[in-house]
Amino acid sequence: MKAIILAGPGRAQLAEMPKPSAAPGEALLKVRRVGLCGSDLNSFRGRNPMISFPRVPGHEIAATVEAIHGEHPRLRVGMNVTLSPYTSCGRCASCRRGRQNACEYNQTLGVQRDGALTEYIAVPLERLFPAWRDELDPGSRELNLEELCLVEPLTVGAHAVARGRVAAGETVAVVGCGGVGLGAIAAAAFRGAVTVAVDVDDAKLSIARKAGAAHAIHSGREALSQALRDLTGGQGPDVIIEAVGMPETFRAAVEEVAYTGRVVYIGYAKEPVSYETRLFVQKELDVLGTRNAQPEDFLQVIAMLETGRFPVREVISRTVRLQEAPEIFAAWSAEPTRFTKIMIDLDEP
Numbered sequence: 440m441k442a443i444i445l446a447g448p449g450r451a452q453l454a455e456m457p458k459p460s461a462a463p464g465e466a467l468l469k470v471r472r473v474g475l476c477g478s479d480l481n482s483f484r485g486r487n488p489m490i491s492f493p494r495v496p497g498h499e500i501a502a503t504v505e506a507i508h509g510e511h512p513r514l515r516v517g518m519n520v521t522l523s524p525y526t527s528c529g530r531c532a533s534c535r536r537g538r539q540n541a542c543e544y545n546q547t548l549g550v551q552r553d554g555a556l557t558e559y560i561a562v563p564l565e566r567l568f569p570a571w572r573d574e575l576d577p578g579s580r581e582l583n584l585e586e587l588c589l590v591e592p593l594t595v596g597a598h599a600v601a602r603g604r605v606a607a608g609e610t611v612a613v614v615g616c617g618g619v620g621l622g623a624i625a626a627a628a629f630r631g632a633v634t635v636a637v638d639v640d641d642a643k644l645s646i647a648r649k650a651g652a653a654h655a656i657h658s659g660r661e662a663l664s665q666a667l668r669d670l671t672g673g674q675g676p677d678v679i680i681e682a683v684g685m686p687e688t689f690r691a692a693v694e695e696v697a698y699t700g701r702v703v704y705i706g707y708a709k710e711p712v713s714y715e716t717r718l719f720v721q722k723e724l725d726v727l728g729t730r731n732a733q734p735e736d737f738l739q740v741i742a743m744l745e746t747g748r749f750p751v752r753e754v755i756s757r758t759v760r761l762q763e764a765p766e767i768f769a770a771w772s773a774e775p776t777r778f779t780k781i782m783i784d785l786d787e788p
């Protein structure tokens with residue numbers, strides 16, 4: 440079968456690999472669509488500290504079940520599925536608390552182990568999610584392959600919203616409207632929160648509104664602090680989700696959130712951040728980290744996408760065939776702002 444292999448930094452190539460088979464407890468999947476995100480671009484460029492080469496990338500997947508080796512309450516051969524690309528050890532502190540998303544020894548598909556830019560993959564049954572919220576409910580519809588392929592990237596933001604215990608009627612500001620921030624906006628709006636998108640890019644703010652943001656703040660043109668106060672009667676948002684990873688936005692979250700509010704950090708800061716820690720105490724804040732996603736986040740994103748309100752077409756910058764993947768990686772690396780979400784269509788010969 441064909442696969443795309445990252446041979447080293449800046450080197451993606453089309454290769455032949457043996458077709459896998461499903462071991463006990465696994466399903467064999469025919470891969471239909473694979474989404475590429477910023478972390479795949481980092482892997483291609485050799486800037487992801489977790490990656491080793493050679494590596495098959497790809498962790499955002501829509502696939503069809505070809506064979507099942509074991510028992511699963513919902514899966515059938517021929518069903519379209521997406522999957523959780525993480526592993527968990529079952530023994531670390533996170534796993535013992537039922538928070539496998541934060542497993543100390545997690546290995547992500549396409550990063551520490553080979554991923555899905557290939558015609559077939561074998562995956563443990565418990566990692567799979569059908570394209571249906573509930574295939575037995577006449578009110579449910581099957582997600583199409585593009586929607587299904589967007590589930591995983593949207594779960595990261597959905598998990599941040601879950602960590603922030605976002606409730607209907609609360610005001611939630613999401614700082615940074617890239618792929619992860621957009622998932623947080625969609626999930627917060629789906630929970631009935633009044634969602635405020637913050638970014639310095641008009642195009643991203645426009646998509647954020649379509650994903651459910653009730654308000655949009657261009658923090659390059661408007662003073663963030665005043666704009667948030669104006670929207671919240673002077674109190675600040677109940678929850679601020681930081682999805683940028685810059686010291687300024689890390690600090691702004693603590694400064695602008697309401698008293699007794701929650702601050703959720705998804706952005707990975709690349710340098711130390713200094714704080715006025717007095718605010719943690721004075722406001723009695725919950726300051727929370729979040730990473731990856733839990734099975735319930737996958738189910739919630741599938742339910743959210745089923746409503747059809749997420750701007751699926753607008754977030755996909757480009758769709759190409761498998762053999763065009765090396766070219767698109769090179770073009771993206773040369774001009775990183777040119778694409779946000781690239782989709783590889785494996786149905787096209």
Ligand SMILES: [Zn+2]
Pocket residue numbers: 475476477478479498499592
């Ligand atoms: Zn991704």
Ligand SMILES: [Zn+2]
Pocket residue numbers: 527528529530531532533534541542543544545
């Ligand atoms: Zn673990």
